[in-house]
Amino acid sequence: MSLVRARFRRSSRRTTGGRATLLAVATLAGALTLSACGGSDGGKPVSGSGGNYVTGASGISTVSRAERTEAPKLDGETVRDETLDTTTLKGKVVVLNVWGSWCPPCRNEAKYFATVSKEYADAGKDVAFVGINTRDNSKQSAISFEENYGITYPSLYDPAGKLMLRFPKGTLNPNAIPSTIVLDKDGRIAARTLAPINDEQLRSMIEPILAEK
Structure with missing residues (x-):
C-alpha cells in the first residue's frame, strides 16, 4: 500500500509541475499578446525622460538635434512586391508607422495617416x-487594409x-x-510614440522637424 501511495505522490507532483509550466507559458503568451497591439502606456499621457530623449504629456518622445542617433537601414519588399530602401529618402522628413491589419489601434489611426500623408504630398x-x-500572414491582408x-x-x-x-537599443525604437x-532630414531618429495617434498629434510630431534648417 505504501508503494502505491508513493507512486501516486510522484505522479501528482509531475502533474502539478506540468500544470504549473503550462500556466506559466500561457501567462507569458497572454502578456505578449497584450503588448503586441498598443502602446506601452496604453495611450495614456506620460511624462518624464529616459536615455537621450524626453517624453511629453502627450506620450510623444523627442530627441534634441545634438543627441539624435542614426536610424538603421530599413529595406526590403513592400506589400505590393516593390523594393524600398529608407536610406534613399535622406533629405526628407520620414514618417515610419509600424502596423498590422489585425491590430484594432492600427485601424483606429489609419484614417489619420491617410489624411495627413495626402496633405503633405499635395502641398509638395x-x-x-x-x-x-x-x-x-499574407500580403493580401495588408493590401486590403x-x-x-x-x-x-x-x-x-x-x-x-x-x-x-534593427533599431539600436536605448534609442527611440518601435x-x-x-x-x-519620425526621422529628420539627415536620417536620424527625432521623435516617437508607442500609442495610436490622431491627425493633430501626427502633425505635431512632423512640423517641428520639418521646420529645422
Missing part, C-alpha cells in the same frame, strides 16, 4: 511616409518583425504595435 513638402507591416483606409504610401512587408529589431517614428 519634403515629407515621406513609409509603413512597416508586421505579423500579417490599405485599400479600406486609403493608404497610398508604401509599406515594407515584415511579417516576422525583423526590421523592428517596441509596440502601433508605433510611429
